[in-house]
């Protein structure tokens with residue numbers, strides 16, 4: 001069983017630097033109060049590896065994910081994808097073509113079916129029309145979503161089923177970097193183990209870079225590297 005992600009723009013090999021954070025700082029201002037959540041974060045993430053980012057609640061894990069995935073821009077410092085500053089590449093282009101994110105809030109289009117959620121995301125990232133539907137079904141099946149649920153609107157699915165649809169949608173996009181924020185949160189142990197295995201294969205077999213924010217000891221133990229975010233710094 002392969003996750004078959006092959007849509008990257010530049011051939012990468014395991015060990016190549018996929019994503020680099022250089023002196024990344026993020027300060028939030030609310031009213032008169034300024035708070036610097038990330039204080040000069042430096043890290044190189046490689047192709048072919050799975051990373052877990054751990055840290056106490058409020059330490060800035062989601063902030064880090066937002067910056068690394070191009071959803072937000074750092075207050076200072078740079079985020080580079082395959083050696084190119086994503087601010088120059090364009091955050092929208094970076095997000096659409098090179099990364100996929102499984103958000104904590106999932107962000108499914110609840111009026112669409114499971115399959116439609118996935119095929120519409122594939123359309124945005126440029127996956128060929130002819131293979132979208134079949135691929136969506138394959139991934140939903142891989143993640144244990146029953147065929148009877150494939151064509152139900154996601155509003156009608158359980159939390160765990162919705163989480164699996166969101167993960168299938170991210171895998172379907174065939175991008176270089178997969179980010180996931182607490183992807184196993186609403187899943188039972190068995191399903192969570194299956195998802196962890198899918199992520200590991202995506203990194204090890206398909207050469208992708210997988211970065212997971214997690215409080216789960218199992219996800220951390222299954223990762224190649226565990227990074228700790230504490231007092232605004234990221235350390236291995």
Ligand SMILES: Nc1ncnc2c1ncn2[C@@H]1O[C@H](COP(=O)(O)OP(=O)(O)OP(=O)(O)O)[C@@H](O)[C@H]1O
Pocket residue numbers: 028029030037055056057058059060061062063064
């Ligand atoms: N848009 C924002 N404006 C102002 N403050 C923010 C914003 N986003 C996050 N913060 C603050 O930044 C800090 C880090 O938040 P973040 O969500 O990144 O932490 P986290 O480690 O992901 O937390 P958790 O594990 O609870 O999800 C918190 O104090 C939060 O209140």
